[in-house]
Amino acid sequence: MKILLLGEYSNFHNSLKQGLEQLGHHVVLAGRKDGFKSLPVDISFEPTIVPKAPFRYLRGLIYKLTNFDLAAFEIVLIFFKKKHLLKGFDYVQLINEYPIKSTPFFDRLLLKSIFKNNSNVYVSACGNDVIYLNYILNAPLSHHTLTPFVKDPKLKEHFKYSLSYLGKSHKKLHDYVVKKAKAYIPADMDYEMAYKDLSIGKPLIPFPVNIDTIKYTPLKVNGEIHIFHGINRVNFYKKGNDYFCKALEAIKVKYKDRVLITEVTSIPYRDYIKLYNECHILLDQVYAYDQGYNALEAMAQGKVVFTGVSNEFVNHYKITNTIGIHTIPDTEKIINDLSYLIEHPKEIEIISKNARAYIEQYHDYKKVAKQYLDCWQS
Secondary structure, three states, X not given: OEEEEEOOOOOHHHHHHHHHHHOXXXXXXXXXXXXXXXXXXXXXXXOOOOOOOOHHHHHHHHHHHHOOOOHHHHHXXXXXXXXXXXXOXXXXXXXXXXXXXXXXXXXXXXXXXXXXXXXXXXXXXXXXOHHHHHHXXXXXXXXXXXXXXXXOHHXXXXXXXXXXXXXXXXXXXXXXXXXXXXXXXXXXXXXXXXXXXXXXXXXXXXXXXXXXXXXXOOOOOOOOEXXXXXXXXXXXXXXXXXXXXXXXXXXXXXXXOOEEEEEEEOOOHHHHHHHHOOOOEEEOOOOOOOXXXXXXXXXXXXXXXXXXXXXXXXXXXXXXXXXXXXXXXXXXXXXXXXXXXXXXXXXHHHHHHHHHHHHHXXXXXXXXXXXXXXXXXX
């Protein structure tokens, strides 16, 4: 079959493409490169002229005065130049409701071409999403990705991108996509909770992870315990990096001769992967109920990841052993969990094996690709 994956997010569609190709299908990945992660795509809508001088100065000025990114015009022009390559697919999956990331108005215009020229269009529920954001703001959850803003509205500037999805322009885009799409497919428990009672929602299909290219090396702790903390400057509070930073300051003092701590900020995806290869423990995020892509790929390598391993997740997958460290916005809990692992290094080796086994059972990219095919064809 001929399949179009539109948009990219944290290597999700690249991994799904690889799984579908292993099953014998022709797959085209079109989209932008997910910011600083610079992920590969087959058909790129990434602007190349506006970000360079002299246009970048004009771009900055216009954005400062109007909050409009001049690069959106270039993205639209690139799309129309390449739209003949985006027709006649058996199945199309959008990475979410806003897959091209020009502006909500322009994306709605561009998606009209996708829906007109392709009959089976599905949407993955992941990343920022109108239904998900409204759900977390109204559901009785102990915490969620907007908790820091809810507790302290002064942090609004740090959440303006997510909060923009609650505005009129994104609502119009959402209403259009909901009307045209076949269904939405939640990609983890955070989104499953939001979509489970909606007619547009399909059952959860987990993120695919390429377990052939991500090799597992059993962890051995013979000296210092290496802790890795990758900071995304844009999502600093949304991911709970502030809690990790505070916890690591305490760990540095408490175990200064027993740990090696590496912290990096907003680096390209490939560099990020190289840097965390040698770590034992990876600090991912504190507000999630399930694992995102960084966590899953680290777990596939056998890292011990501080991330979402909630009761909802454990019950859904019927997990019976420790595959990661469930992390919540509580600095003392993070310090205590890190301290326990540092003082009981054999636990690191056990969790490492459990994490890889879990990935192989539920996130194998070929198994997940088959689940997507079954869903699209149902």
